[in-house]
Amino acid sequence: MYSDNGRNFVGAANELRQLVRSESHQKAIAQECTNNSIRWHFNPPKASHFGGLWEAAIASAQKHFVRVLGTHTLAYDSMETLLTQIECCLNSRPLVALADDPSDLEALTPGHFLTGSALKAVPDIDVAEIPFNRLRQWQQTQKLFQQVWRRWHLEYLSTLQSRTKWCKPPISIEKGQLAIIKDDNSPPMNWPTGKIIETHPGDDGTTRVVTLQTPSGRYTRPISKICLLPIASAEEKTSSICRIVHLHCS
Template identity: 30%
Template sequence: MPSKIFSDNATNFVGADRKLRELKEAFLAMGPKLKRFAADEGCSFTFIPPRAPHFGGLWEAAVKSTKQHIVRVIGNALLTAATVLATMVQSLADRPSGKQQVAAPKRNMQLNDLVLVHEDNVPPQQWVLGRVVATVEGQDGKGRVADVATKAGTIKRPIHKLALLPLEIEGI
């Protein structure tokens, strides 16, 4: 049984977490033996930020690669599931495990930064304006997630979904 589960913020996973917590509480109410078992064998969910599947890192990359390989292998052919999965497993096993991306250095988001919040399927001129009220840094010290105050309330977004608006113009 896993001791920790990492997941995206899909409503079905958040609901599953809630149901599992309710189930745990019911078990804890049943007595000392069950309480000891639940405490020793508990399981916790850790959610990645909303709309940030790249925070899922390796598992999201594996899901994407698996989907692509299924389409490539099957095409229009009629194959058994065993044949498809065996071919796909071999393809995934052959790829390099550590893909490092090199990006231009950017400054971390800071408190009170003015940002536009990128929303999928919404044109940029309709993105919501907000102000950074909190940030979360990764182990490397770089900003990864920010809480943004908008007119509709505070939301949590990965920094790549935020467009920093310049407040100062160099040379002026």
């Protein structure tokens, strides 16, 4: 288990250490730790840059959260609800294809490591464009949440749409690749995905249009409206999963 030296994890490590030393619990706890290969790794104090992976994820949402919240004042319950919803958004982002099966359109997300499946949001009315003073308390919280989602998820998708210079070969687009279909008006925590079943190269041989198979049918989209999920080797998948586990254990 990795931690950014948060007090809760330091306290948990100290409690476990004392229990292991006690004779009555030593055998059972030692056996449990051995079975689950539990070891504690703490970053040095005042060294948040050691956790670059999870700190970057937090910073990407925190920037939009601060801008959207502005001068609004929320009650404790409303703030807790808003932060929990933003956390769900971060943990719902697609990472890689969940399986190599061509018919499987689901992507692996951080939520799979937390709950065993992708995180879902309850359908709600879009209140992002309604003035703040015309909304009730719950709707005000949802308005802030929807505004954070629109800003953050578009920024995240842009990081998946890497653009190469003219002197470098274009990104390889092949059949069977899983991609996120970019939709500026998608509701919170909704990541429409599809697998490329056909490419449409131009006269120069470069693919600029693809046909995707989605749960709701087939769609033809330009490559500027899709975000390819990375295809990792077995070693890279193992390394990626380890990093994700480290992120959520901290």
